Amino acid sequence: MTTIDNRPDLPSDAGPEGQPVLSARGLVKTFGRVVGLDGVDLDLHRGEVLAVIGDNGAGKSTLIKALTGAFVPDAGEITMDGDRVHFKRPQDARAAGIETVYQTLAVAPALDIASNLYLAREERKKGPLGSVFRMLDKKGMRERAEQAISDLGISTIQNMGVAVESLSGGQRQAVAVARAAAFGGRVVVLDEPTAALGVKESGQVLDLVKRLRDKGLGVILISHNMPHVWEVADRIHVQRLGRCAGVITPDSHTMSEGVAIMTGATQLSG
Amino acid sequence: MTQPRTEAAPAATTEPDTGSATKEFARRQTPAQRIQHLLHAHPAISPALILVLTFAMFTLLNERFASPTTISLLLQQTAVIACLAVGQTLIILTAGIDLSVGAIAIVSMMVMAKVSIDHGAPGPLALLIGVATAVAAGGLNGFLVTKVKLPPFIVTLGSLSIFTAIALLYTGGQSVQQVDMAPLLSWTGEVIPLGAFPITTGILLVGVVYLVVGFALGQTAWGRHVYAVGDDAEAARLAGISVTRVLFSVYLAAGVIYGLAAWVLIGRAGAASPNGIVEANLESITAVVIGGTSLFGGRGGVVGTLLGAVIVQSFAVGLFLAGVDDQWRLFAVGVLVILAVSVDQWIRRVRA
Numbered sequence: 001m002t003t004i005d006n007r008p009d010l011p012s013d014a015g016p017e018g019q020p021v022l023s024a025r026g027l028v029k030t031f032g033r034v035v036g037l038d039g040v041d042l043d044l045h046r047g048e049v050l051a052v053i054g055d056n057g058a059g060k061s062t063l064i065k066a067l068t069g070a071f072v073p074d075a076g077e078i079t080m081d082g083d084r085v086h087f088k089r090p091q092d093a094r095a096a097g098i099e100t101v102y103q104t105l106a107v108a109p110a111l112d113i114a115s116n117l118y119l120a121r122e123e124r125k126k127g128p129l130g131s132v133f134r135m136l137d138k139k140g141m142r143e144r145a146e147q148a149i150s151d152l153g154i155s156t157i158q159n160m161g162v163a164v165e166s167l168s169g170g171q172r173q174a175v176a177v178a179r180a181a182a183f184g185g186r187v188v189v190l191d192e193p194t195a196a197l198g199v200k201e202s203g204q205v206l207d208l209v210k211r212l213r214d215k216g217l218g219v220i221l222i223s224h225n226m227p228h229v230w231e232v233a234d235r236i237h238v239q240r241l242g243r244c245a246g247v248i249t250p251d252s253h254t255m256s257e258g259v260a261i262m263t264g265a266t267q268l269s270g
Numbered sequence: 271m272t273q274p275r276t277e278a279a280p281a282a283t284t285e286p287d288t289g290s291a292t293k294e295f296a297r298r299q300t301p302a303q304r305i306q307h308l309l310h311a312h313p314a315i316s317p318a319l320i321l322v323l324t325f326a327m328f329t330l331l332n333e334r335f336a337s338p339t340t341i342s343l344l345l346q347q348t349a350v351i352a353c354l355a356v357g358q359t360l361i362i363l364t365a366g367i368d369l370s371v372g373a374i375a376i377v378s379m380m381v382m383a384k385v386s387i388d389h390g391a392p393g394p395l396a397l398l399i400g401v402a403t404a405v406a407a408g409g410l411n412g413f414l415v416t417k418v419k420l421p422p423f424i425v426t427l428g429s430l431s432i433f434t435a436i437a438l439l440y441t442g443g444q445s446v447q448q449v450d451m452a453p454l455l456s457w458t459g460e461v462i463p464l465g466a467f468p469i470t471t472g473i474l475l476v477g478v479v480y481l482v483v484g485f486a487l488g489q490t491a492w493g494r495h496v497y498a499v500g501d502d503a504e505a506a507r508l509a510g511i512s513v514t515r516v517l518f519s520v521y522l523a524a525g526v527i528y529g530l531a532a533w534v535l536i537g538r539a540g541a542a543s544p545n546g547i548v549e550a551n552l553e554s555i556t557a558v559v560i561g562g563t564s565l566f567g568g569r570g571g572v573v574g575t576l577l578g579a580v581i582v583q584s585f586a587v588g589l590f591l592a593g594v595d596d597q598w599r600l601f602a603v604g605v606l607v608i609l610a611v612s613v614d615q616w617i618r619r620v621r622a
Contacts, residue, residue, distance in 0.1 A: 091510055106508035108498035110568045115494055120510035122491035134490045163310065 019082055021046050021186050021218040022067065022098070027076035029062050036062035037073065038242035044187065044218040049209060051221045051229040053262055054239030060222055061191075063239060067220070068100045068189055069093035080186065097185025103192045105176045109165035113157065114138070114145040116164050117179045148182040149174075152211055156204070170201025177208050187218045194228050206232050226255045238262050310617045313562040313570055317577035320560070320606065324581055328588030335591050338467040344580070344587050345473050350375075350538055352579035353476045353531035354550055355557040356483050357408075357524030359575045362558050363487075364500040364520050365567025366422030370411060371528060372550030373433035378404035379532035380437050382455055383446035383542035393454025401529030407433055408525025412518040430551070437544045445543040448536065458537030472534040479527060484572045496520060500567030556603060557582055560610045564618065581606065 020043040029037040065071040069087030087093045124130030194202040238245040246268035260266040328335040382400030414425040448456045458472035487493035498506040561578030563570025
């Protein structure tokens with residue numbers, strides 16, 4: 001796929017058996033007396049979709065925020081490809097190759113698609129126009145944005161010059177995912193990407209998620225929608241009461257079994 | 271609601287009810303929608319249209335309106351407000367508002383003049399100190415908005431009084447005449463003779479301000495960030511933009527522009543008076559709004575603002591030439607403001 005920044009080459013031998021691209025051990029985060037995370041482990045491999053499910057207050061968001069630098073965990077360690085990392089701000093996680101698609105999408109509605117893809121990462125023209133006058137390379141960004149969009153097989157978006165606010169909900173979501181995919185060196189985190197979408201648009205976004213995985217990225221998907229999770233996830237991390245209640249797969253457990261684990265009606269042995 | 275419809279119902283081919291109307295809406299654009307999209311993509315179109323109509327109307331009323339002399343005078347009268355309106359545009363683009371614009375310009379102007387006559391500072395130094403004063407005043411507004419996190423309306427309402435009081439206390443209410451100051455301070459009043467169409471160096475300076483800010487907004491990353499912050503500050507933050515830094519830089523840049531406007535004002539008025547341009551606040555906001563920049567932030571630009579400033583001044587000149595009572599100018603400007611905001615609201619509802 002087109003790389004917009006200098007993406008490190010993906011090792012080809014990495015699979016679910018290899019070294020995880022992102023790994024967390026014993027994450028703890030408390031808010032006063034409330035325990036948000038109570039020693040959570042998580043492993044994410046290249047080329048897999050790891051879904052994170054859990055009831056409200058189970059610690060899904062806290063877990064994701066700890067992994068993406070929005071919170072600094074009180075204890076525990078995070079490694080990427082075996083190297084210990086410390087994220088103090090979301091920018092740190094982004095610099096390490098973790099892109100997050102927020103539920104609110106974090107797009108500027110009045111700006112066009114290319115500007116949104118490159119928001120806070122604008123590229124300047126070569127030569128003195130760029131270095132002295134700090135002039136943007138609008139044409140180049142537009143072309144590369146178009147390439148990034150078409151690489152993801154998003155056919156519903158054609159013109160990179162239109163304002164994001166004139167797009168439908170699914171198209172906006174696609175822009176946000178494309179931004180993450182274009183810049184996400186190693187990991188893309190999607191927070192409830194289908195929550196606000198209709199049936200058809202949800203399907204398109206799920207296709208995008210699969211395509212990110214096929215490109216070799218590690219994908220974390222937070223969702224309340226069990227059919228969507230069972231459709232795209234390779235493994236499912238079930239979060240319950242600040243802990244990981246277990247990791248299952250769509251083949252090993254049915255949806256209702258997953259929900260039972262999530263709510264504590266049944267417990268995984270071991 | 272006479273008949274139940276479902277989302278998945280196929281487009282009705284025969285019945286011209288609301289069902290097929292919705293389908294039409296989704297598929298094809300009505301002429302009104304096409305206009306809406308056009309205005310959405312190019313917000314300077316509506317003020318440009320209004321300006322053309324204004325010129326046509328006043329030329330019909332009195333053909334002297336279209337003469338080079340009148341237009342030259344019009345530009346000279348517009349220069350100061352047009353310059354202040356650039357700073358106002360920047361702040362309104364971030365969904366803020368600056369009520370202290372006139373007060374900052376006056377403090378800056380009085381500092382320039384007083385430093386020159388009281389301390390005998392050479393022209394460039396007096397100018398520098400005056401502009402620096404305006405930057406400091408803008409910086410104070412910016413600090414209160416970004417660090418103390420007060421709404422811009424409240425901050426600048428307060429600083430309007432503060433800066434006005436400072437200007438009056440500092441000068442004792444006394445004006446400074448041009449002849450007493452360093453010549454550089456009134457350089458902006460120099461006339462460049464272009465035959466029947468003389469312009470002042472002040473107009474050129476304002477033109478340069480427009481070019482620089484227009485370039486910065488349209489062609490640099492900083493400009494993108496100003497729009498993004500004004501559009502949705504939280505989204506901009508999540509995307510990795512330092513919202514505080516962008517906002518603060520906007521207030522500082524506005525300060526520089528107000529300082530330059532103060533310089534243009536000395537040249538225009540031939541004196542520095544602490545009671546000058548009391549109407550600057552509303553007129554600069556009016557120019558920005560008529561120019562199509564949204565008071566809700568994130569859309570608009572300086573081209574529209576320039577058109578807006580010229581439109582407002584055209585009414586003053588045109589109605590005078592037509593022999594109409596000057597109060598009608600106020601009336602007309604009021605109508606234009608309401609019209610402009612209505613158009614903006616309509617454009618903001620645009621959907622594909």
